[in-house]
Amino acid sequence: MNTMKKIAALMFLMLSLVMCKDKEDDMDDMAMNCASSMPVGEDYDLNLPFYSPNALIPTENPMKVASVNLGRHLFWEKRLSGDNTMSCGTCHIPSASFSDPSPTSVGIDGTFGTRNTMALINLVFQPIITWDGHQPDLESQSAAPVENVIEMHDLWVDVLVELEGDTLYERLFEEAYGSPCLDKERSRKSIAQFIRSMTSFNAKYDRAQYGPETFTPLEQLGLDIWNDEGGSPPEVPLGQQGADCFHCHSLATEIFTDNQFHNNGLDSVFTDLGQGGVTGNPAQYGRFKTPSLRNIEYTAPYMHDGRFQTLEEVVEHYNSGGHPSATVDPFMKFTVGGLQLSDQKKAALVAFMKALSDEEFITNPDFQDPF
Numbered sequence: 013m014n015t016m017k018k019i020a021a022l023m024f025l026m027l028s029l030v031m032c033k034d035k036e037d038d039m040d041d042m043a044m045n046c047a048s049s050m051p052v053g054e055d056y057d058l059n060l061p062f063y064s065p066n067a068l069i070p071t072e073n074p075m076k077v078a079s080v081n082l083g084r085h086l087f088w089e090k091r092l093s094g095d096n097t098m099s100c101g102t103c104h105i106p107s108a109s110f111s112d113p114s115p116t117s118v119g120i121d122g123t124f125g126t127r128n129t130m131a132l133i134n135l136v137f138q139p140i141i142t143w144d145g146h147q148p149d150l151e152s153q154s155a156a157p158v159e160n161v162i163e164m165h166d167l168w169v170d171v172l173v174e175l176e177g178d179t180l181y182e183r184l185f186e187e188a189y190g191s192p193c194l195d196k197e198r199s200r201k202s203i204a205q206f207i208r209s210m211t212s213f214n215a216k217y218d219r220a221q222y223g224p225e226t227f228t229p230l231e232q233l234g235l236d237i238w239n240d241e242g243g244s245p246p247e248v249p250l251g252q253q254g255a256d257c258f259h260c261h262s263l264a265t266e267i268f269t270d271n272q273f274h275n276n277g278l279d280s281v282f283t284d285l286g287q288g289g290v291t292g293n294p295a296q297y298g299r300f301k302t303p304s305l306r307n308i309e310y311t312a313p314y315m316h317d318g319r320f321q322t323l324e325e326v327v328e329h330y331n332s333g334g335h336p337s338a339t340v341d342p343f344m345k346f347t348v349g350g351l352q353l354s355d356q357k358k359a360a361l362v363a364f365m366k367a368l369s370d371e372e373f374i375t376n377p378d379f380q381d382p383f
Contacts (some may be wrong), residue, residue: 013218017167035056045195046194047193049189049195049198050072050189051073051075051189051201051202051323052188053188056075056077056079056215058209058211060213061213064137064266065137065266066137067136067137067208068137068139069136069175069208070149073205075208076205079201079202079208080202080203081188082184082187082198082206083201083202084378084379085170086100086199086203087099087101087206088100088205088381088382088383089383091171092158094165094170095120098120098163098164098204098382100157100379101174104129106270106374107310108131108142108312108374109133109373110129110132110210110379111311112128112129113129113312113313114318115128115313115319116317118129118265119160120165121162123162124162125162126145126284126317127284128314128317129301129314130143130148131311132309133306133307133308133373134211134212134267134304134306135150135207138267138269138271138272138304141153141285144273144290144298144300144301145237145273146290150204150207151261154204155199155200155203155208158171159335164355168196168232172195174194180239194337204334209379210373210379212307213266213370214372215368215370216231216367216369217364217367220367228363230359231360231364233363233364234364234365234367235364237254237255237257237353237360238254238364239254239257239258240252240254240255240256242255242351243346256330256351257330259365260272261305268306269302269305270302271284271301272301273301273302274299274300274341275298275340275344276330276344277333277334277337277347278298278334279298280317280336282298284316285297286299287299289301296339297338298337299339300316305365307369307373308323309323309368309369309372310364310369314326324358327353331350331351331353331358333348333349334347335347343380
C-alpha cells in the first residue's frame with residue numbers, strides 16, 4: 013500500500029509540474045506574443061523646430077498618437093513594480109527634468125543603485141541612452157527597470173496579469189495596436205514612444221538664438237567662452253582663454269551632447285568602470301556618456317554618481333583640469349594647471365547653462381501623471 017501511495021504521489025507531482033509548466037508557458041506567451049506589435053492609427057507629430065537634429069525613430073516602432081498615450085499611462089503605472097508603489101515616474105520626476113534629485117535612486121526594497129538617474133529629455137535624437145551603453149536601444153531600456161531587482165523588482169508576466177482585465181488598458185492597447193491583447197513587446201514599445209515624445213526646445217537659448225530675445229552680457233560671455241579653446245599663448249599656441257566646452261557639448265548639435273563616451277577626469281582610480289565595465293576593454297575604463305545639457309539647471313546632482321551638487325562645482329571641476337588617468341579624454345588637456353578661468357568667466361558659464369532651462373518642458377501636461 014505504501015508503494016502504491018508513493019507511485020500515486022509521484023504521478024501527482026509530475027502532473028503538477030506539467031500543469032505549472034503549461035501555466036508558465038501561457039504566461040510567457042501573454043508576456044511576449046500578441047499577434048502584432050506594430051502600432052496603428054494617427055501618426056504622432058513631434059512638432060520640432062527647423063533647427064532640431066534628425067529624430068531617430070525605428071521603422072519597427074513608428075510613433076502613433078494612441079501608442080504614445082498608452083506609453084504615458086504605463087510610464088506612470090505603479091503596478092509595474094513588485095509592491096505597486098513605484099512607477100517609472102517615481103525616479104524620473106518632472107520638476108527635475110525627469111531625473112532624480114538624489115545622487116542615486118532607491119528601489120522598492122530600499123536598495124540604492126550606483127548611478128544617477130539620467131534625465132529623459134530629447135532622447136529621440138540620442139542613440140546612446142544609458143551612462144555606460146549597456147542597452148542597445150530605448151525599447152530595451154524601457155522594459156528593463158521592471159525586472160531589475162534593485163529598481164522595480166517585478167516580473168513582466170506578473171505585471172500583465174495585474175493589468176489583464178483592466179478595461180482602461182484593454183481600451184488603450186486596442187487603440188494603440190488594433191486589439192486589446194497585452195504583452196511585454198507592446199508595452200516596451202509604447203513606453204519608448206512616450207519617452208521619445210519628450211522634446212525640449214523652448215529655453216531662453218532658443219528664443220535668443222532664433223527669436224526675439226537677447227542674452228544678458230553675462231550669458232553672452234558664457235556662450236563666447238563655451239566655444240573658445242582653453243589655455244593661453246605661448247604655453248598653448250592656439251589657446252583662446254576659453255572653457256573648452258564645445259568639444260563634447262557642441263552648440264551645433266542643438267542638444268548639447270556629442271552622443272559619445274568620455275573619461276572627463278573625475279577619478280584617477282575607478283570605482284565604476286563605466287563603458288569599460290560593459291565591453292571589458294581597459295581602454296574604455298572610466299568612460300561615460302556625455303549627457304545633454306538642456307535643462308541642466310533642474311537635474312542636480314551631476315555626473316554619473318551624482319557627486320556634484322551645483323553647477324558651480326561642475327564648472328570648478330573642469331576649471332581645475334580634473335584628475336589624470338590612463339584613459340582620461342584628450343579633450344581634458346589641462347589636468348596640470350587647469351583652465352585658470354576667472355571668477356567672472358566661471359559665473360558666465362553657469363549663467364549660460366541656466367539659459368538652457370525650459371520650464372515649459374517640465375510642466376508640459378502631456379508628460380504628467382494621467383491618473
